[in-house]
Amino acid sequence: MKPNFQAQTFSTFPFFPKVFVVLRVGIVLTMTLMVLGCNGSEGPVVPHGGTVHDHISFIDSLRAQGLIVEPASPISQPFFPKPGQVLKVNGQDVQVFEFENPSVAQAHTQKISPDGKSVGDTIIDWVETPHFFHVEKIIVLYVGTNPALISALEASAGPQFSGG
Numbered sequence: 001m002k003p004n005f006q007a008q009t010f011s012t013f014p015f016f017p018k019v020f021v022v023l024r025v026g027i028v029l030t031m032t033l034m035v036l037g038c039n040g041s042e043g044p045v046v047p048h049g050g051t052v053h054d055h056i057s058f059i060d061s062l063r064a065q066g067l068i069v070e071p072a073s074p075i076s077q078p079f080f081p082k083p084g085q086v087l088k089v090n091g092q093d094v095q096v097f098e099f100e101n102p103s104v105a106q107a108h109t110q111k112i113s114p115d116g117k118s119v120g121d122t123i124i125d126w127v128e129t130p131h132f133f134h135v136e137k138i139i140v141l142y143v144g145t146n147p148a149l150i151s152a153l154e155a156s157a158g159p160q161f162s163g164g
Helices: 016-037 055-064 102-109 147-157
Strands: 069-075 084-089 092-098 130-135 138-143
Touching (some): 055 069, 055 084, 055 147, 092 102, 092 147, 102 130, 102 138, 130 147
Antiparallel strands (some): 084 092, 092 138, 130 138
16 A cells, blocks of 8 residues: 655755754744843842932932832822832832922922921921932932931932931
8 A cells, every 4th residue: 555645855845954044043043032131120230320310320329339229109299399209228218309400400409498397388297307318300308317328318319408
């Protein structure tokens, strides 16, 4: 009994070796890109470089000091025109407000009293001592008394301009 099909060899398909090479190269390239692209959140932080000028470079600066910084949630304060971002810095809340440019941020610093207990017409009864910092187009607010954190904030954003 004769089979009703004819056995075919690689030589029957002259294009097969070329297709096989292209497929192998494609698979190797795809796997290489997948491995290189897998930069999980556990990887090292790549700093944006330079000085602090916005909330991203502020986070980079804190992390460069060895602090654990995690974005937590948006926050609104009645004395700033738009919401800011709460950062958990070594477990403590730090509020960062980013403005359009440094001059707008500077104008808002002028409204904050030297003790930080009033901003414009708003009088604030803080639960702990407020500490306000300003660098470029951000204003940083920390309400607390942790001296190590205050020192780290000063290293990243300069000396506090208002508060305790």
